[in-house]
Amino acid sequence: MEVIREAPLLRYFRWAKKFVKFVILSLLCVSFAILLLILYLRSQPLPETFVKQTTTIYASNGDVLDTMHRGENRIVVPINEISPALVDATIAIEDRTFREHYGFDWKRLAKAAYVDVINMDMRQGASTITQQLARNLYLSLDKTWERKIKEALLAIQLELNYNKDEILGMYMNQIYYGHSAYGAQAAAQTYFGKDAKDLTLAESAMLAGIPKGPSYYSPFVDFEKAKSRQKLILDAMERDEMITPKQAEQAFAEKIKLKERSASSIVEQAPYFRDYIANLVKNKYGIDEELFIHGGLKIHTTLDPVMQKKAEDIVAAVLPKDNPNLQVALVAMDPSTGYIKAMVGGRDYKQTQYNRVLGKRQPGSSFKPIMYLAALQNGYTPLTMMKSEPTVFTYDKNKQYIPSNFGGKYANAMINMREAIKTSDNIYAVKTIDFLGPQKVVDQANRLGIASTLQAVPSLALGTSPVSPLELNTAYAAIANKGEAVKPIAITSIEDNQGNILVEEKSEKTPAADPVAASLLTHLMQSVFERGGTGFRVVNELNRPVAGKTGSTDYDAWLAGFTPQLVSTVWIGYDKNQKVDDVKEGYLSKKIWAQFMESALKDQPPALFDMPAGVVSVYIDPHSGKLATENCPNPQLFYFASGTEPQDYCTDHLPANQQPTPLQPPDPSSFWQRMGSWWKPEP
Structure with missing residues (x-):
């Protein structure tokens, strides 16, 4: 049987046809596979990722205070x-x-x-x-x-x-x-x-x-x-x-x-304040470390960079270079808002990062205004008289407390509250807390913003319970606010990297004391800077009305005080219980405070402490405690809650058979008001 062979050309054509079919089928399969892959990939979400972004901290004027990125600045x-x-x-x-x-x-x-x-x-x-x-x-x-x-x-x-x-x-x-x-x-x-x-x-x-x-x-x-x-x-x-x-x-x-x-x-600005901000972000507002450092947050703060620079420069200039262990704390707030404007937690952040503005120390006599505020709301007036002399106090039935005045100096006579505040008389203070009961003073301090535990004992009058400079400053702000407490605010808002507001702080005022009593106390605290007052040594550095109170212990030196625009507190001392020389080192707290207050406010005119309704002003003869007449040699201006002022005139200096001629209250156009009318800031 004859075998018919297929022509080579036809065979090649058939193979080519099969190959083309295979290629087309393969391309279709590949295309279909690619299409399936694309559809699959399109349906799958991309992996979650956290793009690290730099968190920026801003000062109150919008300047960049710091950036947080830990090596990945984005x-x-x-x-x-x-x-x-x-x-x-x-x-x-x-x-x-x-x-x-x-x-x-x-x-x-x-x-x-x-x-x-x-x-x-x-x-x-x-x-x-x-x-x-x-x-x-x-x-x-x-x-x-x-x-x-x-x-x-x-x-x-x-x-x-x-x-x-x-x-x-x-x-x-x-x-x-x-x-x-x-x-x-x-x-x-x-x-x-x-x-x-x-x-x-x-x-x-x-x-x-x-x-x-x-x-x-x-x-x-x-x-x-x-x-x-x-x-x-x-x-x-x-x-x-x-x-x-x-x-x-x-x-x-x-x-x-x-x-x-x-x-x-690359010098760090306000390093202690920056650490304070970091602490608030993480511990008060609950923002974790990763989000804080790498979340691209925008943190807006209350810090005034100009005021902060002045504070740092003054601290550096005043503290002695030959005594590097002497430490300092300074904090300043706007009393009307609670905004923290400046914070210096130590003299050298590179040496120690411990923020002494938050550290607790005995405030000494700088605590007394808190007690006197309670007294003015419980029967005392600026003219309440008590004898300054060595005294033994008994409390809790059989316990004794024997305070003494600084340097063992006593008036050994009746003095009023103004004189007690001016000279920081300890006997008057302890007699006051003995009359009030220590718990009333503790309660008053708590309402003003002091959260530290205070011991309700007679020595509390002399500031034996430790508080932080920030707490004391907050309490003084309430006094400056006529009795309205404000919470200290360092952060006004925090935004995430999309502009969403995570945190927003607004000023809150809470009634903490009678406004009349707070205003009377403010006037009394101005006497600290008069001749004979514990703050008189720095009066030449001040060109505006101020109110304040010094404080000292064996280990601490304080001055806290305010104007209507600014309240600040300065502490001087050592970290390791080394005694402070009150004459040389203790004076530095007053010097730093006065220079800072004047420098911080140099672009603002002097402002008066105005009195609320319900306050009357009269001249008093300090010896008799009665209304002064034109014949009294040393009349003093006192403010009283209406109805509590003396009604009788001093007759100690009247000539025989002469009727008293009362001194009229001062003209509202006082020295400081006149000064404010022509004051202009330095260029």
Whole structure:
């Protein structure tokens, strides 16, 4: 039987037909697989990521007080707030086909794969901007095939979920530019001291070259290498017709002005206050460490940077250089709002970070005004008389307390409350708390804002229960506010990186004492700075009405006081129970306080302490305690709650058979009012 052989051409045609079918079927399968992969990737959410952003702390005037980033300084801004020149420069040098590809540059990928196969390792990179973003956001930097595959899949997901501008914006905020600067905004501020939107073409080309080798191309490290890289990028931009040859030439010739990196530019401002802010953020407002440091928060504070600088300068100038162990605390608040304006927690933050504004020490006699405020609401008047003499007090049935005056000096005569406050008479104070009962004083202190535990014993009158300078300052603010307590506020608001308000603090006033009593006390506390008062030594440093009270123990020296605009407290002492020399070292608390108050308020006119309704003013003869007449040699102006002032006239100095002629209350146009009318701030 004859076998009929198939013609070779026909056989080849049949094979070709089968091969084409196979190729078409394979392409359809691959296409279908790719389609399934795309649909799958499109349906899957991208991994969660936390982009670390720099938290910024602002002073009250909007100045940046500090940034928190712990080595990853990033300030996220939208793409339209980044210079177009920097965007173009980045595309030109990193991924020139970025606008055309879908996450991969196939030519670069093929070349990289060839080199990698030849060398049997991962030498050649071909990552697009999208791939780099995927790696930076979600993956490690390991050079493995597994990581490359994950990177490719994530790049596809990014391209499926975001448009090109969104991807570019994320990339420009993610990339590392060296010197802890992540993202275009932080980099622009680090290298040029300006915002990313304000970068010139020359600056943009230099900045775009840094990510290739942040420690190699940094203009801070090697300016010539940075210039060489800048030229390469300008040439790439010219090649891609992003700029003209003339623009490239002019940009390269432009003189680059880098941000000064002197020591003064990195000096920490208000370090104790910054630590206080960090403590509030985490412990009061419940914001965790990671969100605080890397959450891109905007924390707006009450600190007055000018006032803070004055406080720091005065402390540095007044404290003796030959006694570095002598420490200080200073805190200042606006009494009407409770806003903390200045805070100095020690003389050298680098030596010790302990914030003495928050530390508790015995306030000594600076606590007495709190007790006298309670007394003025419980039957006392500014003219209440008691004898200043050595006295033994018995309490709790059989316990004894034997206070003494400073230096063992006693009037051995009847004195009034004004004299007791002025000279800081301890006997008068303890007799007052003995009359009131210590618990009333504790309750009054708590209402004024002192939260520390106070011992309800007679010695409380002399400030034996420790309190912090911040607490004492808060209590004094309530006195300045005519009896309305204000909570101290250091943070006015906290915003997240999307602008949402997480925390907002507003001033709150709470009635804590009778306004008439608080105003009477304020007038009495002005006597501290009169001749014979414990604050008189610094009166020449003051050019405005002030009220305050000194305080001293063997280990502490205080002065707390206020004007209508500002209340501040200064403490001087040692951390390790070393005694304070009251004459030399104790005086420094008064000097710092007076210089700070005058300097802090030098741009504001002197302000009077006005009296509320229900207060009357009369002249008193201090010897008799009666209404003064024209014949009394040393009349003193006193304020009283209406109806509690003396009704009888002093007759001790009247000539025989002469009727008393009362002294009229002072003209409202007092010295300070006249001074305020012509006062002008220093230029």
